[in-house]
Amino acid sequence: MVKINLKGKDLITTRDWEVEEILQVLELAEEMQEKRFSPEFTCVLQNKSFLMFFYNPSVRTRQSFEIAATELGGHALFLEPKTMRLKSKKTAGETIEDAAKVMDRYGCGLGIRILEDKISTYGEGEKIIREYARHCDIPVVSMAHDKYHPCQGLADIMGYRRHLGSDLKNKTILHTWGHGALARSHCSVQESMLICSRLGMNVRLAHPEGYSLDEEVIGEVKKNCSETGSKFTITDDPVNAYKGADVVYSRNWMSEQAYAGEELNKEKEVEKALKLTDWICDEKKMEITDNALFSHPMPVDRGHEVTDGVASGSRSIIYDIAENRLHVQKAVMALTMSD
């Protein structure tokens, strides 16, 4: 395969990347997994610094990015808003332009995480990340924002390729809403649907009334499916949705109302979601799939999104996918940030 030069490229969503570019990341990630501490990889970011800016805290993302930088020979800085003194509607401080232009001088790349509770309207998180990117020559990577979570999407696909083979055409993935106590962002599931549809999978979406995802994203997924000749369906049936699926991705997300313009009330979201107890991925539903893999971006809300039996069962690939975060991020960093 001819290598595509990705040096300097931002990764805000995989939508912005060509399929060939995505495949190049996945192939390098697979090679990096196999030869994890090989000297050809441990020198890639030698003495370089990757800046991680967490508007929102994180578990997996922080660990996997910090370790990715370390395994490539570099270092990741853990930055929080309290140490950034940024300008906001309420406080004086530094503009994003100034913050970005200095980080551009210091680092080899910039990761940003910004979710629903740190912004006032849906879409603002992505706007903020794109504003950083506009003022930086170094690559900007989304570490999850209100709309997308590109590294999670890449990690998901790496898992499906490993367990289903590298040609995912005509495989069927079900993205189903799960009830739960964590009031989650749309970003992981939206990214997953987008990347799965780009790679030719049939995409099924199941959720109760009131839990629609971003219309514009749904439109894009439909278009992708029609272009690759795969099927896209939406249903509100929490059981039949599972029929014949190859992968089941069960995950809670917030309702449309959470995005209706008022201040985000997570307690109310949780209260509402916990009532919809039919929406759990369990052994019985999994029986009507085509021996489906269980997929989840973690942390898992066990007993709500999924039963222990499924999450810890033999078809669960949640730990593999969590591990993949490391490998895909190393691949993205190597391809976009090294000389």
Add this chain to the structure above:
Amino acid sequence: MVKINLKGKDLITTRDWEVEEILQVLELAEEMQEKRFSPEFTCVLQNKSFLMFFYNPSVRTRQSFEIAATELGGHALFLEPKTMRLKSKKTAGETIEDAAKVMDRYGCGLGIRILEDKISTYGEGEKIIREYARHCDIPVVSMAHDKYHPCQGLADIMGYRRHLGSDLKNKTILHTWGHGALARSHCSVQESMLICSRLGMNVRLAHPEGYSLDEEVIGEVKKNCSETGSKFTITDDPVNAYKGADVVYSRNWMSEQAYAGEELNKEKEVEKALKLTDWICDEKKMEITDNALFSHPMPVDRGHEVTDGVASGSRSIIYDIAENRLHVQKAVMALTMSD
């Protein structure tokens, strides 16, 4: 000496390790101190990541583990509960099993610190650490918990070996309660008594009424002393306890009442402890020892646990012992975590 293979071994307390294994750590630590930045050591954890999870913050422990990883060529991640979103009695979140199984994929080792004020009953901290260990193939190291502090115990012994010679048999160590304003855990003194008794030292314990340590630990120390032929004594005499001692270890710890089941009230503990002003290690008491070394795991509560004269005197080895934390931890990490 034949090298014992310690690869993959957890270190939750030195009780779990054979004396020969402990000696192997100490000998390597001594060699690492002598040749601190030698290339044979700086490549041991090259590009590897050690995960430090602090339920409780710390001074020495964080510095010494983070620097240990750096000096072995690796990197230590500083993780706090607020960034971990763990499940608890009150909040939804990730199970220890899930958190552990992912960290197992990412890191070369996992350190955990969890003290009295983060748990509801004595012993729970150790249970939590052992739960992580059960779900991890990578070694789990206690960075201090409610019961034990193995790396502190190793650092103490390394100091005594340096100043008293490597054969500690028949040397006498006094562990004495000190009054003070910091309401401290039992972990350091319990670990110290255990490891000193394993290595043949006479162990004396002095404390006022109401300040007994864990009975089960005391039983174990007695057994160790009887096995090595050394003496174990307990007294409530804050002066005569010092007679003929080779090492004096003066340290505050919380009363039995703190462990009686109610929520931990540090203010009350401090108030009570500060009244017992006889319990201070001073020059006069040190005069009746056998020119004893002064030992303390730091931070020292000067003017309460010990006078400035003793803590800064010529027989104080507190900075040596603090330094030893680095060397013993490097040795433990090298022996358990490297390939």
Add this chain to the structure above:
Amino acid sequence: MVKINLKGKDLITTRDWEVEEILQVLELAEEMQEKRFSPEFTCVLQNKSFLMFFYNPSVRTRQSFEIAATELGGHALFLEPKTMRLKSKKTAGETIEDAAKVMDRYGCGLGIRILEDKISTYGEGEKIIREYARHCDIPVVSMAHDKYHPCQGLADIMGYRRHLGSDLKNKTILHTWGHGALARSHCSVQESMLICSRLGMNVRLAHPEGYSLDEEVIGEVKKNCSETGSKFTITDDPVNAYKGADVVYSRNWMSEQAYAGEELNKEKEVEKALKLTDWICDEKKMEITDNALFSHPMPVDRGHEVTDGVASGSRSIIYDIAENRLHVQKAVMALTMSD
């Protein structure tokens, strides 16, 4: 040039260093900028640890020191007071002596940042840093304190040398107060005036009534100017001060009243400062300079200290100076901390 041995030297203010020593840092910094990742530099602090202790949080300082350590092959630890358990007037804890003597065993250098709001009287921050230095053999570097900010001063000068040539004699720098909403420390501007006057620049200071700087510093700047044959002037004219300047440094700082002994009230300071709207660096004022460079230690309070037009204009060197922080700190660390 004969190399002066700077191994072990503290950097609390550039006042403490000879001009030749300062020039040596600047020349090495310039070389390090040119050959940023050259192997001769990336091994300088290999596997060594630099301890950064932030009584106050910071943006640029933390990033630039952490990355400086990384680019020299070492590692910087990010330490905050909550993790240090230090003794204070109100709380029991560890003495500075004990904390310093242990860090001395662990690290290759210690950086400290402590500003007005963490102390009770002006000058106390410097006293605290000098107390750490007294108990450490390893070099102590101020990362900004109430009186001085040596690394900022070095970065400023590196910028002026780049844009005006390495001989700064007879060039004129205006340090002018700017109104603003951030109630800033005197440290950056005081350090800048001191180092500029040491290197032969004419120093002008402009501020409204009530905003005098430390008299003792002013006295020293006067003395420096008279020794190098340059001019020092103070004015309260926010416009004419600009006439013929080669560099304009516009920055907010707190009023004399903030230092009058009461508890620091930043809200009151901001309220007072925001009224003095004449005090802004704008295009019109810049027109009467000698095509002056615009200089600022960042973060910039745009619209108050300076207009967007000037801050983002072609003569603004703010990002260069921010970048220089990295290079001068690498040079200081290499010269004082490596073997």
